[in-house]
Amino acid sequence: MSANTEATPGIHIDPYERLWMIVSIVMLVVFAGAVTVAGFFMGIQLPSPESQVDPAVVTAPGGQFSDDNVGLYEIAPGEYEAYVRGQVWAWVPAEITVPAGSRVTFYITSRDVVHGYKIIDTNVNIMVLPGQISKISMTLDEPGEYQVICNEYCGTGHAIMAGKIIVTEP
Ligand code: CUA
Numbered sequence: 001m002s003a004n005t006e007a008t009p010g011i012h013i014d015p016y017e018r019l020w021m022i023v024s025i026v027m028l029v030v031f032a033g034a035v036t037v038a039g040f041f042m043g044i045q046l047p048s049p050e051s052q053v054d055p056a057v058v059t060a061p062g063g064q065f066s067d068d069n070v071g072l073y074e075i076a077p078g079e080y081e082a083y084v085r086g087q088v089w090a091w092v093p094a095e096i097t098v099p100a101g102s103r104v105t106f107y108i109t110s111r112d113v114v115h116g117y118k119i120i121d122t123n124v125n126i127m128v129l130p131g132q133i134s135k136i137s138m139t140l141d142e143p144g145e146y147q148v149i150c151n152e153y154c155g156t157g158h159a160i161m162a163g164k165i166i167v168t169e170p
Contacts, residue, residue, distance in 0.1 A: 055130040059085055059111040072096050072104075084108045086115035086128040089157030091148060097166040098140055105137040116151035119165055127152065140167045 013021075058065045065085040070092050073081045082104055085092045098104060108117050108128050115128040119138075126134045140146075148163035 051133050052131060053109060053133055055109065055111055058109060058133075059087075065109050065111075067092065072098065078102055080104045082106045084117065085111055086117065086150070086161075087111040088113065088155050089150070089161040091117070091150075091161065091163035094148075094163040095166065096164075097168060100143045100167050100170045101139070101141055102167075103137065103139045105135060107133050107135055109133045113154050114152050115154050115161065118149050118151045120147045120149065122146060125151065140165070143167045143169050 053064075057063055060066060061068070063069065065083060070083045070085050072093075073083070075081055078099075078101060080098055080102055082096055084096075084106060086108060087110065096104075106117070106124065106126070108126060109132065110128045110130040112130060114130070116126070117128050117134075118125045122138055122140070124136055124138050126136050128134055144167055146165040146167065148165060150158055150161035154161065
């Protein structure tokens with residue numbers, strides 16, 4: 001029996017169209033599930049802008065991101081805050097050392113142009129903008145040396161803009 005002779009009225013849906021509708025709905029459910037698992041069970045998060053600042057003020061002597069104030073602070077046992085400044089073409093401080101199992105919240109800003117703070121083999125990958133403090137938290141469980149690169153093109157020295165996170169045995 002063909003569709004136009006069916007006794008029950010209704011919208012005719014071609015079998016292939018029906019199949020693709022089902023596939024689309026299943027994909028939406030799978031994607032929503034993946035986002036939920038990533039966000040709530042794997043700790044994957046979007047980096048957030050923490051606050052707006054005057055880049056000239058925060059990086060000048062005495063400022064929150066001056067040479068004297070950047071670095072690692074232990075705020076509670078096993079909990080750290082790292083203040084990092086990006087500039088052409090270095091991360092200051094370039095090296096941060098923490099014991100394994102530490103929870104580190106990074107606060108990062110730029111003195112000049114847009115940079116990108118990426119710690120290889122971790123979820124930390126954050127855009128660093130002049131005028132904004134970017135914030136991201138990470139628990140560093142595995143001892144080892146993690147390279148830090150800049151992943152936003154920032155000029156001729158972009159490729160040498162590197163750093164290192166050293167996670168020591170607890
Ligand atoms: Cu800094 Cu590329």
